[in-house]
Amino acid sequence: MLTAIYVYEPSTVTIRARSPHERAMIRRFDERQPDREALGTATLEPGIYAVLSRGELQIEWGEGRAEAMALGKDEWPDPPALEAGASREQLRGFFDEILKGGEV
Secondary structure, three states: OOEEEEEEEEEEEEEEEOOOOEEEEEOOOOOOOOOOOOEEEEEEEEEEEEEEOOOOOOEEEOOEEEEEEEOOOOOOOOOOOOOOOOOOHHHHHHHHHHHHHHOO
């Protein structure tokens, strides 16, 4: 399952799996660092993030402003103005790359 998180201002985000044995990986758009574990609580800087998991996730944020949405195979949204110069095609490529190469 692929979930997009749009972070508009620094936000404390908590990601929980519905299954106790679930794992999830997170990556920020245009970041060169490898995926990292997504479950737990973290402060995310403004930007676009993708979370890859095998099952459904529960995502909550305390401080800050963010939104999350589950994405289907062909439902790539228009990019909000969070990443300078990010086009719809670049965002689609980012999400496609996560789906094709990501292992959870």
